[in-house]
Amino acid sequence: MNELIEKLKKNDCKVTLQRIAIYETLKDTKEHPNAEAIYKRLAPKYPTISLATVYKSLELFVSLGLVQAINVEENSFRYDANTSPHPHVICTTCKKVEDIDEPYFPDLGRDIEAMTKYKVKKQQMSFYGTCPDCLN
Amino acid sequence: MNELIEKLKKNDCKVTLQRIAIYETLKDTKEHPNAEAIYKRLAPKYPTISLATVYKSLELFVSLGLVQAINVEENSFRYDANTSPHPHVICTTCKKVEDIDEPYFPDLGRDIEAMTKYKVKKQQMSFYGTCPDCLN
DNA sequence: ATCCGTGCAAATTATTTGCATATGG
DNA sequence: CCATATGCAAATAATTTGCACGGAT
Numbered sequence: 001m002n003e004l005i006e007k008l009k010k011n012d013c014k015v016t017l018q019r020i021a022i023y024e025t026l027k028d029t030k031e032h033p034n035a036e037a038i039y040k041r042l043a044p045k046y047p048t049i050s051l052a053t054v055y056k057s058l059e060l061f062v063s064l065g066l067v068q069a070i071n072v073e074e075n076s077f078r079y080d081a082n083t084s085p086h087p088h089v090i091c092t093t094c095k096k097v098e099d100i101d102e103p104y105f106p107d108l109g110r111d112i113e114a115m116t117k118y119k120v121k122k123q124q125m126s127f128y129g130t131c132p133d134c135l136n
Numbered sequence: 137m138n139e140l141i142e143k144l145k146k147n148d149c150k151v152t153l154q155r156i157a158i159y160e161t162l163k164d165t166k167e168h169p170n171a172e173a174i175y176k177r178l179a180p181k182y183p184t185i186s187l188a189t190v191y192k193s194l195e196l197f198v199s200l201g202l203v204q205a206i207n208v209e210e211n212s213f214r215y216d217a218n219t220s221p222h223p224h225v226i227c228t229t230c231k232k233v234e235d236i237d238e239p240y241f242p243d244l245g246r247d248i249e250a251m252t253k254y255k256v257k258k259q260q261m262s263f264y265g266t267c268p269d270c271l272n
Numbered sequence: 273a274t275c276c277g278t279g280c281a282a283a284t285t286a287t288t289t290g291c292a293t294a295t296g297g
Numbered sequence: 298c299c300a301t302a303t304g305c306a307a308a309t310a311a312t313t314t315g316c317a318c319g320g321a322t
Contacts, residue, residue, distance in 0.1 A: 014296050014301060035287080050304040055287065057302095071207035071262075075312070076286060087244075089254050100248065108223075112263045115236065118225050120265040126207075127248045129256040150276060150321055171312080186279040191312065193277095211287070212311060 001027075007064050018049055022057045023081070026067055032078040032088070032097035070124060072097060085109070085123045091131035098131075137163075143200050154185055158193045159217070162203055168214040168224070168233035206260060208233060221245065221259045227267035234267075 004023045008015050025038050033041070039054045058079055061067040069077045072090050078097055080088075085107070087100040109120040140159045144151050161174050169177070175190045194215055197203040205213045208226050214233055216224075221243070223236040245256040 012301095016296075016302065018303070048304070052288080052305075053303055059288095069209065071209055073205065073207055075211065087248070089248060089252050089256070091254070092257070098252070100251065105244075108261075109263055112223070112225060112236065113265075116225050116234070117268040117271075118227070118263070118265045119271060120225070120263045121228070122264045124260070124262045124264070125244075126260045127245060127254070127256045128258040128260070129249075129254045132253040135253075135255060148276095152277065152321075154278070184279070188280075188313080189278055195313095 004061075004066060007066055011064060013060065013064075018046070018053050019057050019060075021046060021049070022054055023061065023066065026061075026079055026081040030099065032070060032072075032080050034074075034076040034078050036076070038079070068122075070097070070126070072126065073128065085125075087125035087127060089127045089129070089131075091134055092128050093130050093134035096131060140197075140202060143202055147200060149196065149200075154182070154189050155193050155196075157182055157185070158190055159197065159202065162197075162215055162217040166235065168206060168208075168216050170210075170212040170214050172212065174215070204258070206233070206262070208262065209264065221261075223261035223263065225263045225265070225267075227270055228264050229266050229270035232267060 001020065001024065004020065005015050008019065021042055022038060025041055026033070031037070035051065035054045035058055038058075039049065039051045042049050042054070058067065058069070062069050065083060066081070068080050068083050070080055070088060072078055072088075073092070074095070080099070082099065085105075087105060088097050089100060090097050105125070109123050112118065113120050137156065137160065140156065141151050144155065157178055158174060161177055162169070167173070171187065171190045171194055174194075175185065175187045178185050178190070194203065194205070198205050201219060202217070204216050204219050206216055206224060208214055208224075209228070210231070216235070218235065221241075223241060224233050225236060226233050241261070245259050248254065249256050
């Protein structure tokens with residue numbers, strides 16, 4: 001949470017109750033929710049919060065490098081408070097998105113830079129399939 | 137093209153002019169277009185084609201494994217007639233999407249299956265950054 | 273002839289924007 | 298105070314759907 005507050009202050013952004021609540025919601029879950037899901041989770045506690053604020057806050061967090069946006073094969077972005085470049089496994093049956101936390105993947109971004117001459121700023125690795133629960 | 141026709145027939149789908157034109161358009165480009173772009177490219181030659189048909193055809197092709205859909209950080213899907221699991225580099229400035237064709241990447245899907253017990257059916261690796269042209 | 277695919281328009285879904293009000297520094 | 302954030306509603310963008318007609322087998 002201090003991470004959020006410091007980053008907001010450092011960038012002349014105001015520390016608001018809404019921003020804290022949105023970031024906290026994301027930090028507290030491993031579910032990689034989308035804006036709508038975050039909004040619904042917040043609604044009971046913050047009845048006046050608006051979906052537009054959730055979108056605007058998430059966009060701000062991404063621009064500040066506080067969260068990462070991930071594109072699963074759905075038409076909505078999912079968010080992850082873990083900003084390190086780690087792979088995700090996505091169950092196409094139950095729509096669950098899980099992290100691969102192992103320090104398993106080398107920094108392929110450097111290799112890609114060497115091969116393509118691109119300046120790589122971010123990477124996303126997604127594996128789609130069926131989770132053990134849905135396989136039975 | 138025979139690949140398309142065979143696959144359609146094998147699955148009791150009709151071989152139509154529109155499907156051929158859409159698939160051909162995708163086969164003939166390296167630009168990873170979205171549905172709208174394919175539609176625009178087709179419009180001069182096929183003035184009656186509809187965007188809905190492009191969407192429906194692409195969806196069919198994906199389900200038949202003839203093309204792959206890729207999620208870049210935009211709110212539209214891009215399509216690739218190369219169905220092998222290869223990484224993409226995406227220039228966030230000019231929005232270009234390029235293939236990494238090198239037989240460089242091991243089949244990480246197998247490793248992920250071993251680690252997570254998921255049955256992995258598809259993978260997507262995307263590297264976002266700035267291309268050499270936009271870097272200057 | 274029959275059924276599937278097409279094209280059109282309308283519906284849906286996700287996201288963004290404009291603006292008046294509220295609030296943090 | 299003053300600028301920025303919020304909340305609402307309206308706007309936009311991408312995609313999907315329903316349905317009548319036309320074309321492929």
